[in-house]
Amino acid sequence: MSPERKVRILIAKPGLDGHDRGAKIIARGFRDAGFEVIYTGLHQTPEQIVAAAIQEDVDAVGLSILSGAHGYIFPEVIQLLKEKGAEDILVFGGGIIPEEDIQQLYEVGVKTIFLPGETIQKAVEWVKKNVRPRG
């Protein structure tokens, strides 16, 4: 039996929003938890994020958004992943997202949203439970 490879996660900062404190903390927290983490850096378009996800062969993409642009960014990233035949890459997110918008994001395929006040540990546990290395 070959050992399962490590979970690979892309943490991405879409749009023009520069608030990267949360993205960097979660990237480091995931790395410390033993996942392989790639961080895109700031100001990425949905196209750039999807290209990075495919090129890096990740199992999940975590988007951090604090600018209010979540209603555009999440559906766009999920749509582009579909178009590239990579819909098995899970998409989750975190940031400042009003609770009444969350249901809509789940409907387009976002797996979970971490809101302010969540612990690193809780996000790590969610990944361990929900993200598997893709075939």
Add this chain to the structure above:
Amino acid sequence: MFKEEKLKKVQEEKKKWIEDLSKILCETPERLSRFTTVSDLEIKGLYTPEDTQDTDYSRDIGFPGIYPFTRGIQSSMYRGRLWTMRMFSGLGGPEETNRRFHYLLDHGETGLSIAFHYPTLMGYDSDSPMSRGEIGKCGVAIDTLKDMEILFEGIPLDKVTTSMTINPPASILLAMYIVVAEKQGVGKKEIGGTIQNDMLKEFIAQKTFMLPPKPSIRIIVDTIEYCTKEVPRWNTISISGYHIREAGATAVQELAFTLADGIAYVEAAMGRGLNVDDFAPRLSFFFDSHIDFFEEIAKFRAARRMWSKIMRERFMAKNPRSWMLRFHTQTAGCSLTAQQPYNNVVRTAYEALAAVLGGTQSLHTNSLDETYAIPTEEAVTIALQTQQILAEETGVANTIDPLAGSYFVEALTHQMEEQAWEYIRKIDEMGGMVAAVERGYPQAEIADSAYKYQRQIDSGEKVLVGVNKYATDRSPITIWRMKSEIEERQLRRLREVKQMRNNEKVKELLHRIRMVSNNGENLMPHIIDAVREYATVQEICDVWRDVFGRYSDPGYF
């Protein structure tokens, strides 16, 4: 001699106190093994004259309005004039923001402060693909002079001062402001206000960057040089610790990195051949007021003392105004919680009190709903009235620097100063802040502090009421939502402006900006000419991106 005898007596009495205390602690130990500030600075249980024995009143504390300004920069402080109540505002399009400005001025606000939406902050127009989903969300959309004219309708620019939180395109927005004033019949020499214009802290923390560090600083120095001669009441730069702190820095890091940025700008302007006393009086600062009350007050006091020494001893400034650190304060956005938003009113009030006891010149108080969105009118009213209660009910503005002489506050002020000098020495050794930023030094220090703090929150070592302790159900609040027609209106107006203006002229003026960008002349007069003909923010920034290249995030984590 007398002083030494007194100190000896204090030491003896302290010994006795410690003996008594040890007995008590055997039975009931202290609540915590370490008592620390929010920045994790360890605090002792008691401070006595022993902790300030090296403090010399005249040398280290002195009098307000007199070097080293520890007690404040004006000799009468708030007894002469209260701090400026300046609420950071921008929402949707210029129409909505103009209404908010009028509302705030009608309710006792004393200065304006513009929050721009992300595309403007980053040098894009509303019709750029980069602006998708962002129009009017985090601030006001400004693409051309037309928007700026609407923004200031009915607001006389000779009667109000305006602060603009804008960085890579700061020169462009200042140029628009100058032209709006000109159209009101108000000359450049009469207008007053501030552009943030501090790119170093953008690379370090806030991350609205566009060009690499060196050309960014060249454009900043152009604005300093131009305003020194032409717009003498304008604060050419607001050297900002706020964003450094919000990105996760400790109070000492905020203090040190901000002053190190200030040193870099002074060096750059002097490198252009400017006389330090001509431009230094118009440098201003901007700090965070976080939740740890005494740490913040000590930070503000240390900042004033340090900057005066830097200006006088390092840069040999002669004019006392060059030695003064004037600063704006914003209460800490990052201390607020999405859970139990009403608690944010309380946090903000304590933070505002610290800013006032620290001697701020102007203050923005955050609204309770700002962890979610731009504040509603109701929320912003509470935030503004928090300042008004502080100013006119609590009595804290009656006397100057009331905490001076507190053994604790003076010792903490001294301790923070010493630790900040240590950082500044380290940055000097790296070749200054530009070199330090290029190698990612402050960025890495901040990321480490942010991660450490999050771990302390996660473990419960640091408490956030309503989040990791005493958590209850979230109390829902109504938040501000942008109407979709605002986006359509903004795009339509931009299209119309581009059709109506003299496009040949705009092309020629943009070409001139390209030439001047290359030949090193001062850009400001040319930017003013271009915006007067309705050149857009992005058109000018595109020229710069083309000439100077782009800065992209190295993505440290």
